[in-house]
Amino acid sequence: MKFSKAKCKVLHMSRGNPKHNYRLGEEWIESSPEERDLGVLIDEKLSMSWQCALAAQTANRVLGCVKSSVTSRSREVILPLYSTLMTPHLEYCI
Numbered sequence: 001m002k003f004s005k006a007k008c009k010v011l012h013m014s015r016g017n018p019k020h021n022y023r024l025g026e027e028w029i030e031s032s033p034e035e036r037d038l039g040v041l042i043d044e045k046l047s048m049s050w051q052c053a054l055a056a057q058t059a060n061r062v063l064g065c066v067k068s069s070v071t072s073r074s075r076e077v078i079l080p081l082y083s084t085l086m087t088p089h090l091e092y093c094i
Contacts, residue, residue: 011035012044048093055093059086 005024009032012019022029034043034050041051062085070077 005029009035011042013046014044017044052093055089059089062086062089 003024005027008024008029010022010029011032011034019031021031034041036042041048041054043050063082066078066081066085070081072078
C-alpha cells in the first residue's frame with residue numbers, strides 16, 4: 001500500500017515524549033501540534049477544549065445571524081430556530 005507523504009503527519013503524545021523526527025522513505029514527516037481525524041480535533045494532550053471552543057464560536061455566530069435576521073422575539077419563533085440551528089453545534093461539542 002502506498003502512502004501519501006504530504007498527508008502524513010506526526011502527533012507527539014504526552015509531556016515526556018522526546019519528540020523524535022520520523023521519515024517515510026526518503027522524506028521527513030512533518031510534526032503537528034494538533035490533527036483532525038473523522039471530524040474530531042485532537043491535540044498532543046488529548047484535550048478537546050479547542051474543538052469545544054470552535055463549536056461554541058460557530059453556535060454564537062449562528063445566534064448572531066438569527067438575532068439580526070428575525071424581527072420577532074416571540075417564543076414560538078425563536079425556540080424552533082434555536083433548536084434547529086444552534087443545538088447541533090453545541091451537541092457536537094459534547
